[in-house]
Amino acid sequence: MEEIVLFWFRRDIRLQDNVGLYHAIQSGKKVLPVFIFDINILLQFSNKTDRRISYFYRALQQLNQELARLNSQVIGIHDTVLNAFKQLTKNYRIQAVYTNADYEPATRKRDQEVEAFLASQSIAFYSYKDQVVFDANEVLKSDDTPYKVYTPYAKLWRSKLTKEQLLPWTIELKPTHFVAKKEEQSWPSLAELGYEVVGENKIEQPVFDATIIQNYTNHRDYPALDATTRLGIALRFGTVSIRACVQQALQYNETWLSQLIWREFFMAILYHYPHSARSCFKPEYETIQWRNNEEEFEAWCKGKTGYPLVDAGMRELNQTGYMHNRVRMVVASFLVKHLLIDWRWGEAYFAQQLNDYDLALNVGNWQWAAGCGCDAAPYFRVFNPTEQQKKFDRDFNYIKKWIPAYEASSYFPPMVDHKMARERALLAFKQALK
Template identity: 75%
Template sequence: MEEIVIFWFRRDLRLHDNVGLYHAIQSGKKVLPLFIFDTAILSQFPVKDDKRVQYFYQALEQLNAELNTLNSQMCFFCDTVLQVFEKLTTTYSIQAVYTNEDYEPLTRQRDATVQHFLAEKNIGFYAYKDQVIFRADELLKSDQTPYKVYTPYAKLWRNTLTQQHVQAWEIPLQESYFVGKTQHNMPSLADLGYTADSTWQYEPPVFDRSIIQNYTANRDYPALDATTHLGIAIRFGTVSIRACVAQALVDNDTWLSQLIWREFFTAILYHYPHSARLCFKKEYEKIAWRNDESEFEKWCKGETGYPLVDAGMRELNETGYMHNRVRMVVASFLVKHLLIDWRWGEAYFAQKLNDYDLALNVGNWQWAAGCGCDAAPYFRIFNPTEQQKKFDKEGHYIKRWIPLEQELPYCEPMVDHKLARERALRAFKQALK
């Protein structure tokens, strides 16, 4: 039986500029491309027309079509990861498994389990840095402890960056590199228990240079729709982070700063995995949240009476996307105006956001709540009305999602801003005594 290597696709759904795949091909062995519809992960996507499942499914269809031109195909399984590798090791003579690193707490545990299983069979497991420019342990303070504040981290990130860091890992793809077609065909969406949303279609990521070049001036105005919309592509790896950073270096430094924030929050979650579910600043666990379920439901539905908040929530519910400026406003409103635990909002975003990423979502929610690393002071409370005047002065964004707002107030504000602000300040001060 011919000895092969496996390349296990995860958050890197592309053949080009893929570090782990590059090294798998360089091994000199034929590569079996593998994707696992991990039943443990799919259970986290209970909505049957979830756009994220549709996105990575259709990205996989495109990836598989590319492999077909090389007389190969993706080897698909729908099972738990360990059971898949048990089957593969009895079917093939595997010399090694190649993949790219994943940094979330549960995925790190999963990889450690797989590595241990393979080691017992004398099969190598090699994981490479691909979804970040710098992994968490590459940028440390002089005393070798992690950064907890963005600004010095970003300064070191920029000072350490070289042209080599954004160089694409390209290798000319040839039919001879891959194992031929197998019997492990792609299951349908229906087989996986999902249905396609006919109003929404996967589109390969592209750099709109006009949007990127004008990002600094336009990014805070939701009516302009002037952000890159590349979050989901970065999340699932249909575009490489090296390509994004290389483009940002040419076109816009503000967008580069946003990409650095992504790496900062990824590093924070890596070094402080407790922050996935607990406040980074543990004293904030003492806050006496009100956690009113009826008020939370109004926030979820976009029925708070604050137009910018409600427009954002309705956009999220309908499209799976929300403009970043509006995300900050709706998060601040939930935590500060309603005194509802940030974890409720984080969990709701986890269900709804197409570009959901654990590290970024947790990091940003804790920033809004004031309980994270490098957090805004707890007494910084967004005034949604003033935010609306500043960033949607003509009401174009609001009218897109709340048509009645053109003619009359659609509902009364559920809480007075001044009273809510004072209540929040009292609650935070009491907890932090």
């Protein structure tokens, strides 16, 4: 049996500018591409029509079409990760496993278990930096401790950036690079995985729209405009590389670059402070007396708060899996401050609904809105949804898109008075932070 190496696809569903795959090919051995439909992860996707499952499944199908032209394919295994590797080590003579690093607490633990199992089989495990420009230990303070504030982190991040770090890891792919396809190797269908197809059969390849990026600074806060890159899901599943995004940002727009740096900052925070995935970064905020009214939470989820900008945002999210970033801030602030509902409730709802859901970014942004995270907005900042609408959707174009029957005069009244809710929130936070 020929000795091969294995490349394990995860958050990097592309053949080019893929660091781990590049190194696997450079090993000189034939590469077996593998994707594991991890039972433990799929259990978290309770909605059988979850758009994200369809997205990455279609991305994998397109990856297979590219590999078919090279007489190869991705081996898809529906099992736990350890069981998958036990099966693979029985079926193939594997010299090494290559992959790209993941930084979330659960995936780091999983990778340690995989590495230990492979070591017991005398198989090397190589993990590479791919989904970030700088990993969590590359942008540190002078005393080698992590930053907790974005601005100095971003300043150092920018100063460390070189052109060489953004060069794509590209190689001319040939059939001789991969293990040849065998007819008996089947691919699990979505139905076999327990899901239904949602949307088109193809995914659009990520496209950089230079006009959108150039105008990002001036247009990004207006939800009625189609003026954001919509690359969140592509970055989440790795159908586009972060290096390509940063190159575009450097060429066209510093504000978009700042957003990409925020992404890496929140990833670094979660890496260094894994407790923040489920707990307030600032522990004193755990004493806040949340109201956690379930009926009010349900009204927020359904977009029936009586504040049209909040309602439009939630309806956009529920119908499409997407919400404009400015509106995300408004609806998050409303849940936490106006309704005094624990930020974790909102974070969990977004985790179910957002196409571009990323644990580090979602937790980081929710804690920012609640004031309990690192570098958070001060707790006394309470967005006024009415004033936000006047600033960013003055003509009600966004609101009318998601609430077609909207009329200001006949819209149902707000579920809570802004002035009262703001004062109630300030009191609750002050009492907790004595």
